[in-house]
Amino acid sequence: MSVGLSPRVDGVNVVEVVDLRRTYKTTTGTIRRRSLEVEAVRGVSFSIAEGELFGLLGPNGAGKTTTIKMLITLLIPTSGEARVLGHDVVRDARWVRERIGYVFGGDRGLYERLSALDNLRYFAELYGVEPRRQKPRIAELLELVGLTGREKERVEGYSRGMRQRLHIARGLLHDPPVVFLDEPTIGVDPVGARELRAMIASLTSAGKTVLLTTHYMFEADSLCDRIAVIANGEIVAQGTPKELKAGVAAGSVVEVEVFGVEQGSVERVRGIEGVRAVTIEEREQKQVLIVQTVPGAELTHAILSQLNGASVGRVSSREPTLEDAYVQLVTAA
Amino acid sequence: MLQALRVIRIGWILQLKTMARSGFDVVICAVVTPIAYASIAFFLYRRGGGETTLLWVSLGAAFMGLWASTLWGAGNTIQRQRSQQTLEFAIAAPTPFLVSLIGTSLASSTVGLYSLVGTLAWGRVLFGVPLELEHPLLFALALPAAVLSLGLLGIVLAATLILYRYAYALANMLEYPIWLAAGLLAPIALLPGWVQPISYALAPTWGVRAVRESVLGGSPLFAIGMCLALAAIYLFLGFFFVQNFERLARKRATLALS
Numbered sequence: 001m002s003v004g005l006s007p008r009v010d011g012v013n014v015v016e017v018v019d020l021r022r023t024y025k026t027t028t029g030t031i032r033r034r035s036l037e038v039e040a041v042r043g044v045s046f047s048i049a050e051g052e053l054f055g056l057l058g059p060n061g062a063g064k065t066t067t068i069k070m071l072i073t074l075l076i077p078t079s080g081e082a083r084v085l086g087h088d089v090v091r092d093a094r095w096v097r098e099r100i101g102y103v104f105g106g107d108r109g110l111y112e113r114l115s116a117l118d119n120l121r122y123f124a125e126l127y128g129v130e131p132r133r134q135k136p137r138i139a140e141l142l143e144l145v146g147l148t149g150r151e152k153e154r155v156e157g158y159s160r161g162m163r164q165r166l167h168i169a170r171g172l173l174h175d176p177p178v179v180f181l182d183e184p185t186i187g188v189d190p191v192g193a194r195e196l197r198a199m200i201a202s203l204t205s206a207g208k209t210v211l212l213t214t215h216y217m218f219e220a221d222s223l224c225d226r227i228a229v230i231a232n233g234e235i236v237a238q239g240t241p242k243e244l245k246a247g248v249a250a251g252s253v254v255e256v257e258v259f260g261v262e263q264g265s266v267e268r269v270r271g272i273e274g275v276r277a278v279t280i281e282e283r284e285q286k287q288v289l290i291v292q293t294v295p296g297a298e299l300t301h302a303i304l305s306q307l308n309g310a311s312v313g314r315v316s317s318r319e320p321t322l323e324d325a326y327v328q329l330v331t332a333a
Numbered sequence: 334m335l336q337a338l339r340v341i342r343i344g345w346i347l348q349l350k351t352m353a354r355s356g357f358d359v360v361i362c363a364v365v366t367p368i369a370y371a372s373i374a375f376f377l378y379r380r381g382g383g384e385t386t387l388l389w390v391s392l393g394a395a396f397m398g399l400w401a402s403t404l405w406g407a408g409n410t411i412q413r414q415r416s417q418q419t420l421e422f423a424i425a426a427p428t429p430f431l432v433s434l435i436g437t438s439l440a441s442s443t444v445g446l447y448s449l450v451g452t453l454a455w456g457r458v459l460f461g462v463p464l465e466l467e468h469p470l471l472f473a474l475a476l477p478a479a480v481l482s483l484g485l486l487g488i489v490l491a492a493t494l495i496l497y498r499y500a501y502a503l504a505n506m507l508e509y510p511i512w513l514a515a516g517l518l519a520p521i522a523l524l525p526g527w528v529q530p531i532s533y534a535l536a537p538t539w540g541v542r543a544v545r546e547s548v549l550g551g552s553p554l555f556a557i558g559m560c561l562a563l564a565a566i567y568l569f570l571g572f573f574f575v576q577n578f579e580r581l582a583r584k585r586a587t588l589a590l591s
Binding site: 069073074076094097098104108110112114118127131 | 336340347350351355418422423426427580586
């Protein structure tokens with residue numbers, strides 16, 4: 001898989017975000033209405049260098065999509081500055097729009113009653129792709145995303161993975177030097193997600209600058225050059241995956257398989273001295289209690305003693321992953 | 334300019350394709366409704382009117398369908414794009430949103446042309462209304478001018494939906510008052526004096542007058558000219574509204590459903 005090379009812009013950060021803020025106004029009540037202000041993004045700053053794949057990680061509602069929507073000119077920031085290729089996203093919105101591509105996750109955002117080919121033809125015109133370039137470019141992208149032969153079918157009959165691939169083709173039609181990907185693999189089956197990840201990796205090797213948001217830590221770990229973790233609208237950590245893992249690497253992780261653990265037990269484990277963070281993962285009929293500990297603490301016995309009443313299975317200890325780093329950062333925020 | 338025309342052209346084609354595949358709602362709006370309107374109008378006027386009156390009414394009924402289709406298109410285009418989440422993608426493209434809106438709005442008016450054919454055929458077959466064109470060439474000029482002015486009025490209405498998510502309710506409400514105000518069912522001269530300035534600002538008023546005068550006799554050139562002048566005004570208003578409402582929608586975060 002390969003993607004056409006885009007012109008490089010040397011000597012500048014391709015994306016620069018300085019103290020970006022966004023507040024939403026909302027109302028509550030029916031008769032006695034009250035106006036509320038919700039701060040979705042609270043002073044976010046980061047920059048992305050040319051050719052870099054930058055990850056923005058955070059839980060639901062952390063402000064990832066709001067940040068991306070400000071960068072792609074769909075939302076006007078309440079304050080702060082954002083520049084793409086040196087141009088302000090508010091003042092030079094049209095200039096920026098011509099040079100960015102964006103892909104949102106999920107199965108919406110396409111003209112359902114039209115074919116994939118019609119969707120691409122329409123957006124090729126909207127993005128000003130030269131008429132003589134349209135046909136070969138669309139064919140090239142259909143080939144890239146594996147939709148050749150299915151392009152004349154209506155989108156409403158497409159699977160989620162096919163729609164997601166069509167989204168990616170749409171986002172690359174005008175061969176933009178900067179691409180924004182908002183959870184592009186969400187809801188896609190493992191094989192499809194692996195293909196999409198390979199496609200994303202090929203974007204940076206073709207010289208494009210990519211901003212990726214994802215919930216999947218292994219995805220961020222394997223794809224991103226640098227990552228910013230965002231929680232409650234603020235960036236709580238920034239660095240390479242290795243640097244973020246190093247933040248918790250001085251500790252270790254204890255995993256305990258349990259059956260029917262109560263919330264009270266989890267809270268008691270959280271209260272043990274030396275415990276940094278506790279999360280529970282549901283795995284089929286069992287649960288896995290993941291406990292991050294400070295360096296040198298041997299807490300297995302203390303943890304097990306707090307799980308009274310629950311049936312305990314396998315207990316293991318391992319080195320922290322990016323997910324552990326993420327959980328620690330987000331729960332501490 | 335050439336690129337804008339290409340966007341309008343493909344927007345028009347693809348919107349027609351979408352409407353052709355939209356099933357029951359479009360069938361009702363574009364096929365059944367105009368025939369129902371025409372039947373009501375024929376029954377209302379059959380007893381007292383001669384052939385000329387019936388043709389006059391028939392053309393008014395055709396414009397009722399044309400207006401309904403334009404209104405439906407204006408309300409539905411933005412609403413559907415918002416619900417299928419394509420509105421944000423279309424707005425974030427470098428081509429001004431107004432340009433893509435022109436293609437889709439003109440497509441709705443074009444579909445409304447069916448109501449003209451359907452109504453006249455219905456009147457001919459069931460009520461024996463004759464169809465002889467007094468000025469065939471001017472008719473060929475009057476019809477596209479009317480479609481253009483109605484389509485561009487649709488843009489002005491659609492622009493409000495960019496900012497206000499529930500403005501389609503207002504668009505729906507406009508269907509019947511415009512029938513009366515534009516003189517589709519009864520001459521404007523019968524309306525109260527304060528309504529008449531409103532009538533003269535509406536594309537359907539001049540569209541139906543241009544078509545009636547080219548079919549029944551008269552001098553339709555002035556009405557055709559008014560259609561084109563109003564089209565230019567609507568285009569300017571559309572440009573102003575789309576640009577400002579788009580910016581406000583980006584500020585208030587109303588482009589998406591959530």
